[in-house]
Amino acid sequence: MASTPLHSSGLPPPHRIAIVGAGLAGLSLTLLLSRVRSQQQPLHITILELRPRHAQDGGFLALAPNALHILDQLGLYQKLLPQGFAYEDIAFYSARNLSRIGRVKNGDVKRYGYPALRIGRGIVRGELLRAVEELATQDREEITVEMRFETKVVSVSEKEKNVILGLASGEELTFDAVIGADGIHSRVRNLVNGDVKPTFSGMLGIGGGRLDRRDIRPQDLSLPAMFMGKSNAFMMMPTSADGNEVTFFATMEVEERDREGWAKLGEDKQELKRIMVDRHCGRASEWPAVVVEACRSGKADSLSIWPHYNAPILESWTSSSNRIILMGDAAHAMPPTGGQGAAMAFEDAASLAMVFERSDTAEAFDKGVDEWQTTRQDRARKIKEFTTKSGDMRRTSPSVFQQIVKEWIMWLYFKVKGSDGGLAWVYEHKEKCPGDVKVKV
Ligand SMILES: Cc1cc2nc3c(=O)[nH]c(=O)nc-3n(C[C@H](O)[C@H](O)[C@H](O)COP(=O)(O)OP(=O)(O)OC[C@H]3O[C@@H](n4cnc5c(N)ncnc54)[C@H](O)[C@@H]3O)c2cc1C
Structure with a gap:
């Protein structure tokens, strides 16, 4: 017997879609949706972004192979590569005497197909934004894209067949579905899941x-x-x-x-x-x-x-009708110590776009979203566990003795786990994207 979807609206797959947030998750989702070919009606995407067009993201990202694979699918990897520093290993030293504790691979061209790339967050977002803007100017039958900057979403509510977004300006917009890609302090998340406070x-x-x-x-x-x-x-x-x-x-x-x-x-x-x-x-x-x-x-x-x-990994990333969906940091912000926040946003986007690629009926869409949520939550939990452990290693040691013990534990860990640091399952993951292209690395 076919399983019944957990959540369901009984409505055909959504076509008028709002994406709240033009961050890494929202922009990559837009580009991935533009590759969906199975929908009977064109997709109309409206991106609503709080900040001005030229707002700059500070700081740097370390993009791991699982993130670079998706950027490669989007045709952006070769553009980003010369703008950052490609590397494979990180060396760990004791601050006491500069002795080498071990080294661990963050990327491995031979094994994972990609190195790791250290690059400005603003550069990555800038390339995604330019690609989306280019898409918005194209005359494509299967998709239209509109971007609205300095547009703050303040409310979200569901009517029988629609989702209504309220803007700070007082305007109301109606869509078939809303994707909350509005980051760690997500407004959409709080409107769907109650007041979830990041800690x-x-x-x-x-x-x-x-x-x-x-x-x-x-x-x-x-x-x-x-x-x-x-x-x-x-x-x-x-x-x-x-x-x-x-x-x-x-x-x-x-x-x-x-x-x-x-x-x-x-x-x-x-x-x-x-x-x-x-x-x-x-x-x-x-x-x-x-x-x-x-x-x-x-x-x-x-x-x-x-x-x-x-932010906790929420029990539910969707409303009961599956018409409000959370992704990226809005769904599962995690400690930065594993360098996987951006990668998780890209993986969410690719796998969610695949749900659209695979569903042309109401049942298929609802089932696809349920499965997407279960699979993504499982991976997000595992990633969060490892990034939390990695963060704990950076906390204060109460005494020099405990510092030395910590160094020995790390040394032993690297020895036992080998050069991949036991992280191959993180980096070798290649999320399938709509219109997957074979890329020669
Ligand atoms: C300094 C720094 C360094 C980092 N280093 C790494 C790293 O090395 N590796 C890694 O993988 N990750 C790293 N991260 C994490 C990574 O940047 C995030 O995990 C990733 O950006 C999440 O993408 P997102 O699109 O979900 O959220 P965001 O990138 O935060 O985007 C959310 C967007 O939503 C908009 N928005 C918010 N509220 C509203 C609203 N009400 N209405 C309309 N728009 C709204 C915001 O303005 C923003 O543009 C780092 C983060 C920071 C800050």
């Missing part, structure tokens, strides 16, 4: 610095490198294709602030520099000279912050 993990990332590789000593230091200190972890990573521009970031335990407090701290570049110098350059510094020098010479104006917030 502060206790960890703050401060990063930037823009150093010149040629000034870094020792010259033979293997980069990217993570220095495991007693009070926090400190990472140095090239960010330009030639490897000459190097940025750093430290993940440290701090007290929570409110939104204004974080915004104020983020803008106060001299204060960020002071925190980095105080933490890493004191007289009895626990840090090696390379870290001390990086903090002293790092350019203050390039520093930015990233307070790490978690």
